[in-house]
Amino acid sequence: MTTASLRSRAAAVLDIPPAAVSRRVQPLRHPWQWVATAVVIVLALNLGQTLFTNPAWEWSRVGHWFASPAIFTGLTVTLEATAISAVLSFAGGIVIALCRQSRNRVLQGAAWLYIWVFRSVPLILVLIFLYNLGNLYPKIGIGIPFGPQLQVPTTNVLSDLTLGVVGLSLLESAYAAEVVRAGLLAVDHGQHEAAKALGIPRGRQFTRIVLPQALRSIVPAYVNQIIGLLKSSSLLFYVSVLDLFGVVQNLQSTYPSDIIPLLVVATVWYLILTSAVSIVQHFVERFYNRGQRGIR
Amino acid sequence: MSAAAARIVGARKSFGDREVLRGIDLEIEPGTVTVILGPSGSGKSTLLRAVNHLEKLDEGYVVVDGELIGVRLVGDRLKELGERQILRQRARIGFVFQNFNLFPHLTVLENVIEAPVSTGLLPKAAARARALDLLAQVGLSEKTDAFPRQLSGGQQQRVAIARALALDPQLVLFDEPTSALDPELVGEVLAVIRRLADSGRTLVVVTHEIGFARDVADHVVFLDDGVIVEQGPPGEVLVAPQHPRTRDFLARVL
Numbered sequence: 152m153t154t155a156s157l158r159s160r161a162a163a164v165l166d167i168p169p170a171a172v173s174r175r176v177q178p179l180r181h182p183w184q185w186v187a188t189a190v191v192i193v194l195a196l197n198l199g200q201t202l203f204t205n206p207a208w209e210w211s212r213v214g215h216w217f218a219s220p221a222i223f224t225g226l227t228v229t230l231e232a233t234a235i236s237a238v239l240s241f242a243g244g245i246v247i248a249l250c251r252q253s254r255n256r257v258l259q260g261a262a263w264l265y266i267w268v269f270r271s272v273p274l275i276l277v278l279i280f281l282y283n284l285g286n287l288y289p290k291i292g293i294g295i296p297f298g299p300q301l302q303v304p305t306t307n308v309l310s311d312l313t314l315g316v317v318g319l320s321l322l323e324s325a326y327a328a329e330v331v332r333a334g335l336l337a338v339d340h341g342q343h344e345a346a347k348a349l350g351i352p353r354g355r356q357f358t359r360i361v362l363p364q365a366l367r368s369i370v371p372a373y374v375n376q377i378i379g380l381l382k383s384s385s386l387l388f389y390v391s392v393l394d395l396f397g398v399v400q401n402l403q404s405t406y407p408s409d410i411i412p413l414l415v416v417a418t419v420w421y422l423i424l425t426s427a428v429s430i431v432q433h434f435v436e437r438f439y440n441r442g443q444r445g446i447r
Numbered sequence: 448m449s450a451a452a453a454r455i456v457g458a459r460k461s462f463g464d465r466e467v468l469r470g471i472d473l474e475i476e477p478g479t480v481t482v483i484l485g486p487s488g489s490g491k492s493t494l495l496r497a498v499n500h501l502e503k504l505d506e507g508y509v510v511v512d513g514e515l516i517g518v519r520l521v522g523d524r525l526k527e528l529g530e531r532q533i534l535r536q537r538a539r540i541g542f543v544f545q546n547f548n549l550f551p552h553l554t555v556l557e558n559v560i561e562a563p564v565s566t567g568l569l570p571k572a573a574a575r576a577r578a579l580d581l582l583a584q585v586g587l588s589e590k591t592d593a594f595p596r597q598l599s600g601g602q603q604q605r606v607a608i609a610r611a612l613a614l615d616p617q618l619v620l621f622d623e624p625t626s627a628l629d630p631e632l633v634g635e636v637l638a639v640i641r642r643l644a645d646s647g648r649t650l651v652v653v654t655h656e657i658g659f660a661r662d663v664a665d666h667v668v669f670l671d672d673g674v675i676v677e678q679g680p681p682g683e684v685l686v687a688p689q690h691p692r693t694r695d696f697l698a699r700v701l
Contacts, residue, residue: 344501345548349562349614350538353530359565363552442552442594 212412225398232384236319237377244327251332269325275386278318282390315387326376334369367439374432378425450478450649451617457507460493467493469673480650482660485670491653495620499540500533511618538566541611541619545626547603549595556591559610581609585639601632605639621652657700661685669693
Protein backbone atom coordinates (compact mmCIF):
# COMPACT_ATOMS: atom_id res chain seq x y z
CA MET A 152 0.00 0.00 0.00
CA THR A 153 1.34 3.48 -0.80
CA THR A 154 1.94 6.13 1.83
CA ALA A 155 -0.75 8.33 0.36
CA SER A 156 -3.44 5.67 0.49
CA LEU A 157 -2.39 4.68 4.07
CA ARG A 158 -2.73 8.32 5.13
CA SER A 159 -6.12 8.82 3.59
CA ARG A 160 -7.39 5.60 5.19
CA ALA A 161 -6.14 6.61 8.66
CA ALA A 162 -7.57 10.10 8.26
CA ALA A 163 -10.92 8.67 7.24
CA VAL A 164 -11.08 6.41 10.32
CA LEU A 165 -10.18 9.20 12.79
CA ASP A 166 -11.99 11.90 10.83
CA ILE A 167 -8.86 14.08 10.51
CA PRO A 168 -8.87 16.61 7.64
CA PRO A 169 -5.98 15.88 5.26
CA ALA A 170 -4.63 19.43 5.67
CA ALA A 171 -3.98 18.83 9.43
CA VAL A 172 -1.61 15.97 8.65
CA SER A 173 0.99 18.12 6.97
CA ARG A 174 0.83 21.14 9.31
CA ARG A 175 3.24 21.61 12.21
CA VAL A 176 1.84 20.40 15.57
CA GLN A 177 1.13 23.40 17.80
CA PRO A 178 2.92 23.15 21.19
CA LEU A 179 0.96 23.58 24.45
CA ARG A 180 0.66 27.23 25.56
CA HIS A 181 1.29 28.27 29.18
CA PRO A 182 -0.72 31.48 29.75
CA TRP A 183 -0.28 31.47 33.53
CA GLN A 184 3.48 31.77 33.14
CA TRP A 185 2.91 35.18 31.58
CA VAL A 186 0.82 36.24 34.55
CA ALA A 187 3.45 35.04 37.02
CA THR A 188 6.19 36.84 35.09
CA ALA A 189 4.21 40.07 35.16
CA VAL A 190 3.65 39.82 38.93
CA VAL A 191 7.36 39.24 39.60
CA ILE A 192 8.38 42.16 37.41
CA VAL A 193 5.96 44.53 39.12
CA LEU A 194 7.18 43.48 42.58
CA ALA A 195 10.82 43.84 41.55
CA LEU A 196 10.25 47.30 40.12
CA ASN A 197 8.51 48.37 43.33
CA LEU A 198 11.39 47.17 45.50
CA GLY A 199 13.92 48.70 43.12
CA GLN A 200 12.13 52.02 43.29
CA THR A 201 12.13 52.14 47.10
CA LEU A 202 15.85 51.33 47.16
CA PHE A 203 16.48 54.59 45.38
CA THR A 204 13.67 56.80 46.62
CA ASN A 205 13.65 55.88 50.32
CA PRO A 206 16.36 58.09 51.92
CA ALA A 207 16.54 55.80 55.00
CA TRP A 208 18.75 53.37 53.03
CA GLU A 209 21.43 56.05 53.16
CA TRP A 210 23.49 54.71 50.29
CA SER A 211 26.21 57.29 50.81
CA ARG A 212 26.83 55.89 54.30
CA VAL A 213 26.90 52.36 52.85
CA GLY A 214 29.64 53.54 50.51
CA HIS A 215 31.44 55.14 53.44
CA TRP A 216 31.52 51.95 55.51
CA PHE A 217 31.74 49.34 52.78
CA ALA A 218 35.52 49.31 52.38
CA SER A 219 36.44 50.89 55.69
CA PRO A 220 39.39 49.51 57.71
CA ALA A 221 37.09 48.45 60.57
CA ILE A 222 34.95 46.33 58.25
CA PHE A 223 38.09 44.80 56.73
CA THR A 224 39.41 43.73 60.13
CA GLY A 225 36.08 42.04 60.78
CA LEU A 226 36.14 40.47 57.35
CA THR A 227 39.60 39.03 57.99
CA VAL A 228 38.47 37.51 61.27
CA THR A 229 35.38 35.97 59.63
CA LEU A 230 37.47 34.49 56.83
CA GLU A 231 40.11 33.25 59.23
CA ALA A 232 37.62 31.60 61.58
CA THR A 233 35.70 30.02 58.68
CA ALA A 234 38.76 28.77 56.82
CA ILE A 235 40.48 27.25 59.85
CA SER A 236 37.23 25.67 61.08
CA ALA A 237 36.45 24.32 57.61
CA VAL A 238 39.84 22.59 57.35
CA LEU A 239 39.84 21.30 60.94
CA SER A 240 36.25 20.06 60.61
CA PHE A 241 36.99 18.25 57.38
CA ALA A 242 40.01 16.50 58.86
CA GLY A 243 37.98 15.71 61.97
CA GLY A 244 35.09 14.55 59.80
CA ILE A 245 37.30 12.08 57.94
CA VAL A 246 38.63 10.65 61.20
CA ILE A 247 35.15 10.35 62.74
CA ALA A 248 33.72 8.84 59.55
CA LEU A 249 36.52 6.25 59.46
CA CYS A 250 35.87 5.45 63.13
CA ARG A 251 32.19 4.90 62.36
CA GLN A 252 33.13 2.49 59.60
CA SER A 253 35.73 0.74 61.71
CA ARG A 254 35.30 -2.87 62.78
CA ASN A 255 36.16 -1.83 66.33
CA ARG A 256 32.91 -1.45 68.29
CA VAL A 257 34.38 1.04 70.77
CA LEU A 258 35.52 3.39 67.98
CA GLN A 259 32.15 2.99 66.27
CA GLY A 260 30.32 3.83 69.48
CA ALA A 261 32.54 6.81 70.26
CA ALA A 262 32.02 8.25 66.78
CA TRP A 263 28.28 7.71 66.99
CA LEU A 264 28.14 9.40 70.40
CA TYR A 265 30.17 12.37 69.16
CA ILE A 266 27.91 12.90 66.16
CA TRP A 267 24.81 12.48 68.28
CA VAL A 268 25.91 15.05 70.87
CA PHE A 269 27.28 17.73 68.55
CA ARG A 270 24.47 17.55 66.05
CA SER A 271 21.96 18.01 68.86
CA VAL A 272 23.45 21.04 70.63
CA PRO A 273 23.09 24.63 69.33
CA LEU A 274 26.34 26.38 68.42
CA ILE A 275 25.69 29.35 70.70
CA LEU A 276 25.44 26.99 73.67
CA VAL A 277 28.73 25.26 72.86
CA LEU A 278 30.44 28.63 72.40
CA ILE A 279 29.26 29.98 75.74
CA PHE A 280 30.14 26.67 77.40
CA LEU A 281 33.69 26.97 76.06
CA TYR A 282 33.79 30.61 77.11
CA ASN A 283 33.14 29.51 80.66
CA LEU A 284 35.44 26.50 80.50
CA GLY A 285 37.82 28.29 82.85
CA ASN A 286 35.21 28.03 85.60
CA LEU A 287 34.62 24.36 84.97
CA TYR A 288 38.24 23.30 84.54
CA PRO A 289 40.60 26.05 85.75
CA LYS A 290 43.45 24.00 84.35
CA ILE A 291 43.44 21.69 81.37
CA GLY A 292 45.95 19.04 80.51
CA ILE A 293 46.46 15.47 79.57
CA GLY A 294 47.76 12.55 81.56
CA ILE A 295 47.15 9.07 82.82
CA PRO A 296 43.98 8.92 84.98
CA PHE A 297 45.09 9.12 88.63
CA GLY A 298 48.69 9.24 87.34
CA PRO A 299 51.01 12.08 86.32
CA GLN A 300 49.40 15.04 84.53
CA LEU A 301 50.62 17.76 82.18
CA GLN A 302 48.59 20.90 82.86
CA VAL A 303 48.25 24.53 81.82
CA PRO A 304 45.74 27.20 82.91
CA THR A 305 42.70 27.11 80.63
CA THR A 306 42.51 30.83 79.96
CA ASN A 307 46.10 30.86 78.68
CA VAL A 308 45.51 28.37 75.90
CA LEU A 309 42.16 29.50 74.65
CA SER A 310 42.12 32.98 73.16
CA ASP A 311 38.67 34.18 72.16
CA LEU A 312 39.27 33.43 68.49
CA THR A 313 40.78 30.00 69.24
CA LEU A 314 37.82 29.23 71.42
CA GLY A 315 35.46 30.30 68.64
CA VAL A 316 37.25 28.14 66.10
CA VAL A 317 37.21 25.18 68.48
CA GLY A 318 33.48 25.62 69.03
CA LEU A 319 32.72 25.88 65.32
CA SER A 320 34.94 22.90 64.52
CA LEU A 321 33.46 20.71 67.24
CA LEU A 322 29.99 21.07 65.74
CA GLU A 323 31.01 21.17 62.14
CA SER A 324 33.09 17.95 62.43
CA ALA A 325 29.93 16.08 63.32
CA TYR A 326 28.25 17.26 60.12
CA ALA A 327 31.41 16.78 58.09
CA ALA A 328 31.62 13.19 59.38
CA GLU A 329 28.16 12.44 58.02
CA VAL A 330 28.97 14.07 54.69
CA VAL A 331 32.24 12.11 54.40
CA ARG A 332 30.58 8.87 55.45
CA ALA A 333 27.87 9.22 52.82
CA GLY A 334 30.57 9.91 50.23
CA LEU A 335 32.61 6.87 51.24
CA LEU A 336 29.54 4.64 51.13
CA ALA A 337 28.77 5.90 47.63
CA VAL A 338 32.00 4.37 46.29
CA ASP A 339 31.29 1.06 44.61
CA HIS A 340 32.34 -2.02 46.58
CA GLY A 341 34.13 -3.32 43.49
CA GLN A 342 36.60 -0.43 43.76
CA HIS A 343 37.74 -1.61 47.19
CA GLU A 344 38.03 -5.16 45.90
CA ALA A 345 40.02 -4.16 42.82
CA ALA A 346 42.42 -2.14 44.96
CA LYS A 347 42.84 -5.08 47.35
CA ALA A 348 43.28 -7.61 44.55
CA LEU A 349 46.06 -5.48 43.06
CA GLY A 350 47.86 -5.45 46.40
CA ILE A 351 47.81 -1.65 46.63
CA PRO A 352 48.94 -0.64 50.15
CA ARG A 353 46.08 0.21 52.48
CA GLY A 354 46.76 3.93 52.97
CA ARG A 355 47.15 4.37 49.24
CA GLN A 356 43.89 2.46 48.60
CA PHE A 357 42.18 5.20 50.59
CA THR A 358 44.01 8.27 49.34
CA ARG A 359 44.34 7.30 45.69
CA ILE A 360 41.32 5.10 44.93
CA VAL A 361 38.50 5.56 47.43
CA LEU A 362 38.77 9.16 48.64
CA PRO A 363 39.02 10.83 45.20
CA GLN A 364 35.85 9.03 44.14
CA ALA A 365 34.11 9.82 47.42
CA LEU A 366 35.02 13.51 47.03
CA ARG A 367 32.76 13.67 43.99
CA SER A 368 29.76 13.52 46.26
CA ILE A 369 31.48 15.02 49.32
CA VAL A 370 32.54 18.32 47.73
CA PRO A 371 29.11 19.74 46.82
CA ALA A 372 27.66 18.71 50.17
CA TYR A 373 30.60 20.03 52.14
CA VAL A 374 30.66 23.38 50.35
CA ASN A 375 27.07 23.85 51.48
CA GLN A 376 28.32 23.14 54.99
CA ILE A 377 31.07 25.74 54.55
CA ILE A 378 28.50 28.34 53.53
CA GLY A 379 26.54 27.48 56.66
CA LEU A 380 29.77 27.70 58.65
CA LEU A 381 30.54 31.14 57.22
CA LYS A 382 27.17 32.37 58.41
CA SER A 383 27.40 30.60 61.79
CA SER A 384 30.72 32.34 62.43
CA SER A 385 28.67 35.49 63.07
CA LEU A 386 27.72 33.92 66.41
CA LEU A 387 31.33 34.29 67.55
CA PHE A 388 30.36 37.88 68.33
CA TYR A 389 28.69 36.53 71.45
CA VAL A 390 32.02 35.28 72.78
CA SER A 391 33.62 38.67 72.11
CA VAL A 392 35.23 37.85 68.77
CA LEU A 393 34.98 40.83 66.46
CA ASP A 394 34.19 39.21 63.12
CA LEU A 395 32.34 40.95 60.30
CA PHE A 396 29.05 40.81 62.18
CA GLY A 397 30.73 41.73 65.47
CA VAL A 398 32.36 44.81 63.95
CA VAL A 399 29.03 45.87 62.47
CA GLN A 400 27.34 45.43 65.85
CA ASN A 401 30.03 47.51 67.54
CA LEU A 402 29.86 50.28 64.96
CA GLN A 403 26.09 50.37 65.32
CA SER A 404 26.32 51.20 68.99
CA THR A 405 28.88 53.91 68.25
CA TYR A 406 26.97 55.33 65.25
CA PRO A 407 23.27 54.66 66.00
CA SER A 408 22.17 56.69 62.97
CA ASP A 409 24.01 54.27 60.64
CA ILE A 410 22.27 51.06 61.73
CA ILE A 411 20.59 50.43 58.36
CA PRO A 412 23.59 51.18 56.13
CA LEU A 413 25.81 49.00 58.33
CA LEU A 414 23.36 46.10 58.03
CA VAL A 415 23.44 46.59 54.26
CA VAL A 416 27.24 46.50 54.29
CA ALA A 417 27.25 43.22 56.24
CA THR A 418 24.60 41.73 53.93
CA VAL A 419 26.52 42.60 50.80
CA TRP A 420 29.77 41.23 52.18
CA TYR A 421 28.14 37.94 53.20
CA LEU A 422 26.66 37.73 49.68
CA ILE A 423 30.10 38.29 48.16
CA LEU A 424 31.76 35.72 50.42
CA THR A 425 29.21 32.96 49.79
CA SER A 426 29.28 33.66 46.04
CA ALA A 427 33.06 33.35 46.09
CA VAL A 428 32.76 29.99 47.83
CA SER A 429 30.26 28.85 45.19
CA ILE A 430 32.62 29.82 42.37
CA VAL A 431 35.46 27.86 43.95
CA GLN A 432 33.03 24.95 44.36
CA HIS A 433 32.33 24.97 40.64
CA PHE A 434 35.99 24.47 39.77
CA VAL A 435 36.66 21.91 42.49
CA GLU A 436 33.65 19.89 41.34
CA ARG A 437 34.86 19.98 37.78
CA PHE A 438 38.21 18.61 38.92
CA TYR A 439 36.67 15.71 40.83
CA ASN A 440 34.28 14.89 38.00
CA ARG A 441 37.29 13.76 36.01
CA GLY A 442 36.37 10.66 34.02
CA GLN A 443 32.63 11.12 34.47
CA ARG A 444 31.81 12.59 31.10
CA GLY A 445 31.61 9.37 29.12
CA ILE A 446 30.18 8.82 25.68
CA ARG A 447 27.99 5.85 26.48
CA MET B 448 60.03 -16.80 37.49
CA SER B 449 58.28 -19.87 36.15
CA ALA B 450 54.53 -20.35 36.05
CA ALA B 451 52.97 -20.87 39.44
CA ALA B 452 51.25 -23.99 40.64
CA ALA B 453 48.28 -23.71 42.95
CA ARG B 454 46.63 -26.15 45.27
CA ILE B 455 43.39 -25.88 47.19
CA VAL B 456 42.99 -28.25 50.11
CA GLY B 457 39.84 -28.98 52.12
CA ALA B 458 38.24 -25.60 51.35
CA ARG B 459 35.08 -24.88 53.32
CA LYS B 460 33.14 -21.64 53.49
CA SER B 461 29.71 -20.62 54.79
CA PHE B 462 27.77 -17.39 54.41
CA GLY B 463 25.50 -17.45 57.44
CA ASP B 464 23.66 -20.77 57.37
CA ARG B 465 24.46 -21.46 53.75
CA GLU B 466 27.50 -23.64 53.11
CA VAL B 467 28.91 -22.43 49.80
CA LEU B 468 32.08 -24.52 49.68
CA ARG B 469 31.77 -27.97 51.18
CA GLY B 470 35.26 -29.41 51.19
CA ILE B 471 37.09 -28.75 47.95
CA ASP B 472 40.45 -30.17 46.89
CA LEU B 473 41.92 -29.00 43.62
CA GLU B 474 45.34 -29.27 42.04
CA ILE B 475 46.31 -26.66 39.44
CA GLU B 476 49.37 -27.57 37.37
CA PRO B 477 51.82 -24.78 36.46
CA GLY B 478 51.33 -23.25 33.02
CA THR B 479 47.91 -24.76 32.49
CA VAL B 480 44.47 -23.28 31.90
CA THR B 481 41.84 -24.51 34.34
CA VAL B 482 38.22 -23.69 33.59
CA ILE B 483 35.70 -23.88 36.42
CA LEU B 484 32.12 -24.51 35.31
CA GLY B 485 28.93 -24.83 37.29
CA PRO B 486 25.44 -23.47 37.74
CA SER B 487 25.06 -20.10 39.47
CA GLY B 488 25.29 -20.43 43.21
CA SER B 489 27.52 -23.49 42.92
CA GLY B 490 30.37 -21.68 44.69
CA LYS B 491 32.72 -21.19 41.73
CA SER B 492 33.27 -17.46 42.26
CA THR B 493 33.76 -17.96 45.99
CA LEU B 494 36.35 -20.64 45.29
CA LEU B 495 38.21 -18.40 42.86
CA ARG B 496 38.12 -15.47 45.26
CA ALA B 497 39.51 -17.70 48.02
CA VAL B 498 42.65 -18.26 45.92
CA ASN B 499 43.82 -14.67 46.47
CA HIS B 500 42.14 -14.37 49.86
CA LEU B 501 39.45 -11.92 48.77
CA GLU B 502 37.27 -14.50 50.48
CA LYS B 503 38.47 -16.01 53.75
CA LEU B 504 38.04 -19.75 54.05
CA ASP B 505 36.46 -21.12 57.21
CA GLU B 506 38.53 -24.28 56.89
CA GLY B 507 41.20 -25.54 54.54
CA TYR B 508 43.92 -23.62 52.79
CA VAL B 509 45.33 -22.41 49.49
CA VAL B 510 48.95 -22.77 48.42
CA VAL B 511 50.33 -20.79 45.47
CA ASP B 512 53.86 -21.43 44.32
CA GLY B 513 54.65 -23.29 47.52
CA GLU B 514 53.41 -20.48 49.78
CA LEU B 515 50.32 -20.51 52.01
CA ILE B 516 47.96 -17.69 50.96
CA GLY B 517 46.46 -15.39 53.58
CA VAL B 518 47.37 -17.63 56.50
CA ARG B 519 50.38 -19.10 58.27
CA LEU B 520 50.84 -22.20 60.29
CA VAL B 521 51.27 -21.62 64.01
CA GLY B 522 51.66 -24.89 65.88
CA ASP B 523 48.82 -27.00 64.54
CA ARG B 524 46.54 -24.07 63.56
CA LEU B 525 46.23 -21.79 60.56
CA LYS B 526 46.18 -18.11 61.51
CA GLU B 527 45.28 -15.21 59.28
CA LEU B 528 48.21 -13.07 58.13
CA GLY B 529 48.48 -9.33 58.65
CA GLU B 530 46.94 -7.16 55.96
CA ARG B 531 50.28 -5.95 54.66
CA GLN B 532 51.50 -9.50 53.99
CA ILE B 533 48.23 -10.48 52.35
CA LEU B 534 48.47 -7.45 50.04
CA ARG B 535 52.00 -8.46 49.11
CA GLN B 536 50.81 -11.96 48.22
CA ARG B 537 47.90 -10.61 46.20
CA ALA B 538 50.24 -8.45 44.16
CA ARG B 539 51.67 -11.68 42.70
CA ILE B 540 48.26 -13.05 41.69
CA GLY B 541 46.31 -11.34 38.92
CA PHE B 542 42.55 -11.03 39.28
CA VAL B 543 40.06 -10.01 36.60
CA PHE B 544 36.53 -9.14 37.74
CA GLN B 545 33.20 -9.71 36.05
CA ASN B 546 32.42 -5.98 36.27
CA PHE B 547 35.95 -4.85 35.31
CA ASN B 548 36.18 -2.55 38.36
CA LEU B 549 38.48 -0.13 36.60
CA PHE B 550 39.19 3.04 38.55
CA PRO B 551 36.85 5.52 36.84
CA HIS B 552 38.74 8.65 37.91
CA LEU B 553 42.03 7.48 36.43
CA THR B 554 42.94 7.23 32.75
CA VAL B 555 43.56 3.86 31.13
CA LEU B 556 47.31 4.32 31.50
CA GLU B 557 47.01 5.44 35.14
CA ASN B 558 44.86 2.39 35.87
CA VAL B 559 47.57 0.07 34.60
CA ILE B 560 50.47 1.90 36.27
CA GLU B 561 48.86 2.28 39.70
CA ALA B 562 49.63 -1.14 41.20
CA PRO B 563 53.26 -1.60 40.10
CA VAL B 564 54.13 1.93 41.23
CA SER B 565 52.28 1.93 44.55
CA THR B 566 53.54 -1.52 45.54
CA GLY B 567 57.07 -0.37 44.71
CA LEU B 568 57.54 -3.13 42.15
CA LEU B 569 58.63 -0.76 39.39
CA PRO B 570 59.75 2.87 39.19
CA LYS B 571 57.28 5.11 37.38
CA ALA B 572 59.10 5.24 34.04
CA ALA B 573 59.50 1.47 33.86
CA ALA B 574 55.87 0.94 34.91
CA ARG B 575 54.80 3.29 32.15
CA ALA B 576 56.83 1.49 29.52
CA ARG B 577 55.46 -1.84 30.66
CA ALA B 578 51.89 -0.48 30.70
CA LEU B 579 52.20 0.82 27.13
CA ASP B 580 53.52 -2.56 26.06
CA LEU B 581 50.64 -4.39 27.76
CA LEU B 582 48.03 -2.03 26.32
CA ALA B 583 49.50 -2.68 22.86
CA GLN B 584 49.17 -6.41 23.50
CA VAL B 585 45.47 -6.08 24.26
CA GLY B 586 45.04 -3.79 21.23
CA LEU B 587 44.38 -0.54 23.07
CA SER B 588 47.44 1.59 22.29
CA GLU B 589 45.14 4.34 21.05
CA LYS B 590 43.16 4.55 24.28
CA THR B 591 45.87 5.20 26.86
CA ASP B 592 44.56 8.65 27.78
CA ALA B 593 40.88 7.77 27.68
CA PHE B 594 38.83 7.37 30.83
CA PRO B 595 37.15 3.98 31.42
CA ARG B 596 33.64 5.44 30.87
CA GLN B 597 34.61 6.35 27.34
CA LEU B 598 35.32 2.72 26.43
CA SER B 599 33.05 -0.15 25.46
CA GLY B 600 32.66 -3.04 27.90
CA GLY B 601 35.01 -5.22 25.88
CA GLN B 602 37.67 -2.51 25.83
CA GLN B 603 37.26 -1.96 29.58
CA GLN B 604 37.75 -5.63 30.27
CA ARG B 605 40.87 -5.69 28.12
CA VAL B 606 42.24 -2.74 30.13
CA ALA B 607 41.40 -4.68 33.29
CA ILE B 608 43.41 -7.64 31.97
CA ALA B 609 46.37 -5.36 31.17
CA ARG B 610 46.06 -3.92 34.67
CA ALA B 611 46.14 -7.40 36.21
CA LEU B 612 49.23 -8.25 34.14
CA ALA B 613 51.08 -5.08 35.12
CA LEU B 614 52.42 -6.85 38.20
CA ASP B 615 53.67 -9.72 36.04
CA PRO B 616 51.72 -12.37 37.95
CA GLN B 617 52.44 -16.00 37.21
CA LEU B 618 48.91 -16.95 38.19
CA VAL B 619 45.91 -15.05 36.80
CA LEU B 620 42.33 -15.59 38.00
CA PHE B 621 39.31 -14.62 35.87
CA ASP B 622 35.90 -14.32 37.51
CA GLU B 623 33.32 -14.62 34.70
CA PRO B 624 35.28 -12.15 32.55
CA THR B 625 32.69 -12.02 29.76
CA SER B 626 29.41 -12.27 31.69
CA ALA B 627 28.83 -8.50 31.85
CA LEU B 628 29.51 -7.98 28.14
CA ASP B 629 27.16 -7.57 25.19
CA PRO B 630 27.34 -10.75 23.07
CA GLU B 631 29.23 -9.11 20.21
CA LEU B 632 32.03 -8.01 22.58
CA VAL B 633 32.69 -11.41 24.16
CA GLY B 634 34.98 -12.56 21.34
CA GLU B 635 37.59 -9.81 21.69
CA VAL B 636 38.05 -10.51 25.41
CA LEU B 637 38.23 -14.28 24.95
CA ALA B 638 40.82 -13.75 22.21
CA VAL B 639 43.04 -11.85 24.66
CA ILE B 640 42.71 -14.59 27.30
CA ARG B 641 43.43 -17.23 24.67
CA ARG B 642 46.68 -15.48 23.73
CA LEU B 643 47.54 -15.21 27.40
CA ALA B 644 47.14 -18.97 27.73
CA ASP B 645 50.02 -19.40 25.30
CA SER B 646 52.27 -17.10 27.35
CA GLY B 647 53.01 -19.86 29.84
CA ARG B 648 51.18 -18.32 32.78
CA THR B 649 48.82 -20.38 34.91
CA LEU B 650 45.22 -19.31 34.33
CA VAL B 651 42.08 -20.18 36.26
CA VAL B 652 38.88 -19.07 34.56
CA VAL B 653 35.35 -19.18 35.92
CA THR B 654 33.07 -18.90 32.90
CA HIS B 655 29.91 -20.00 31.16
CA GLU B 656 31.60 -20.05 27.75
CA ILE B 657 31.67 -23.79 27.03
CA GLY B 658 33.23 -23.20 23.59
CA PHE B 659 36.13 -21.38 25.22
CA ALA B 660 36.56 -24.20 27.74
CA ARG B 661 36.64 -26.79 24.98
CA ASP B 662 39.22 -24.89 22.91
CA VAL B 663 41.53 -23.47 25.54
CA ALA B 664 41.25 -25.41 28.80
CA ASP B 665 43.73 -28.07 29.82
CA HIS B 666 41.60 -29.02 32.77
CA VAL B 667 37.87 -28.57 33.33
CA VAL B 668 36.33 -28.60 36.80
CA PHE B 669 32.58 -28.94 37.25
CA LEU B 670 31.31 -27.55 40.53
CA ASP B 671 27.82 -28.00 41.92
CA ASP B 672 26.43 -27.16 45.33
CA GLY B 673 29.86 -26.49 46.81
CA VAL B 674 31.58 -29.70 45.76
CA ILE B 675 33.59 -30.76 42.73
CA VAL B 676 31.31 -33.17 40.91
CA GLU B 677 33.65 -34.00 38.09
CA GLN B 678 36.99 -32.89 36.66
CA GLY B 679 39.37 -33.82 33.87
CA PRO B 680 40.47 -32.84 30.39
CA PRO B 681 37.80 -31.02 28.35
CA GLY B 682 37.64 -33.93 25.94
CA GLU B 683 36.30 -36.08 28.76
CA VAL B 684 34.26 -33.75 30.98
CA LEU B 685 32.62 -31.82 28.16
CA VAL B 686 32.27 -34.58 25.60
CA ALA B 687 31.50 -37.61 27.72
CA PRO B 688 30.48 -36.41 31.19
CA GLN B 689 30.22 -39.21 33.73
CA HIS B 690 28.04 -37.54 36.31
CA PRO B 691 24.33 -36.91 35.68
CA ARG B 692 24.54 -33.38 37.09
CA THR B 693 27.33 -32.46 34.67
CA ARG B 694 25.33 -33.93 31.80
CA ASP B 695 22.26 -32.03 32.93
CA PHE B 696 24.17 -28.72 33.14
CA LEU B 697 25.83 -29.13 29.75
CA ALA B 698 22.50 -30.02 28.14
CA ARG B 699 21.08 -26.75 29.45
CA VAL B 700 23.93 -24.41 28.46
CA LEU B 701 24.83 -25.85 25.06
